[in-house]
Amino acid sequence: KQEVTQIPAxxxxxxxxxxxxxxxxxxxxxxxxxxxxxxxxxxxxxLLLIQSSQREQTxxxxxxxxxxSSGRSTLYIAASQPGDSATYLCAVNAGGTSYGKxxxxxxxxxxxxx
Amino acid sequence: ETxxxxxxxxLVMGMTNKKSLKCEQHLGHNAMYWYKQSAxxxxxxxxxxxxxxxxxxxxxxSRFSPECPNSSHLFLHLHTLQPEDSALxxxxxxxxxxxxxxxxxxxxxxxxxx
Numbered sequence: 149k150q151e152v153t154q155i156p157a158x159x160x161x162x163x164x165x166x167x168x169x170x171x172x173x174x175x176x177x178x179x180x181x182x183x184x185x186x187x188x189x190x191x192x193x194x195l196l197l198i199q200s201s202q203r204e205q206t207x208x209x210x211x212x213x214x215x216x217s218s219g220r221s222t223l224y225i226a227a228s229q230p231g232d233s234a235t236y237l238c239a240v241n242a243g244g245t246s247y248g249k250x251x252x253x254x255x256x257x258x259x260x261x262x
Numbered sequence: 263e264t265x266x267x268x269x270x271x272x273l274v275m276g277m278t279n280k281k282s283l284k285c286e287q288h289l290g291h292n293a294m295y296w297y298k299q300s301a302x303x304x305x306x307x308x309x310x311x312x313x314x315x316x317x318x319x320x321x322x323x324s325r326f327s328p329e330c331p332n333s334s335h336l337f338l339h340l341h342t343l344q345p346e347d348s349a350l351x352x353x354x355x356x357x358x359x360x361x362x363x364x365x366x367x368x369x370x371x372x373x374x375x376x
Contacts, residue, residue: 180362191352191367252305
């Protein structure tokens with residue numbers, strides 16, 4: 149059974165810092181991996197999707213890497229801003245089905261102080 | 263209105279009540295999903311519908327009954343729930359049911375069972 153773990157559970161940093169969020173999964177036979185952002189009272193917003201054949205994806209100040217063989221992914225946020233404060237969720241899609249069956253981690257709660 | 267909407271946003275119900283959660287997507291997607299997010303637990307997939315046909319029931323108790331009358335609407339009918347069913351229920355949709363598809367989430371319904 150696939151299990152996804154995110155470290156740290158919570159992170160508090162001053163504005164401007166570069167930071168790294170970690171995600172690990174137990175079964176390396178994944179189809180793709182996604183990073184989501186969840187704001188209080190709102191749904192999830194997809195940030196980056198990395199296919200199993202890819203090593204990294206970039207969007208603005210966000211960079212996500214994937215090391216499938218070791219079962220790890222990192223989300224790098226450059227020059228953090230207070231607006232980045234949210235819960236960040238990692239989810240893997242094991243494939244093997246005809247639909248998107250995502251397994252989520254518990255998330256990292258990020259707080260960026262002005 | 264755009265994206266994925268859910269109503270109601272908050273719901274309090276007794277264990278003997280019957281209520282329904284509604285999800286509507288305005289994206290022209292063909293696949294829809296129900297997820298449960300409990301405190302201190304990862305998001306869990308409950309049901310998947312593709313072209314109005316249920317393709318996944320992730321061992322969900324029968325007190326949760328989904329309904330998908332068309333590709334734009336998804337309901338979750340609730341009856342004789344337990345306090346441990348209190349959670350955030352999230353709906354999502356994707357263009358097709360493929361594992362490569364990005365899922366778009368609604369804001370969720372916060373459910374409290376007394």
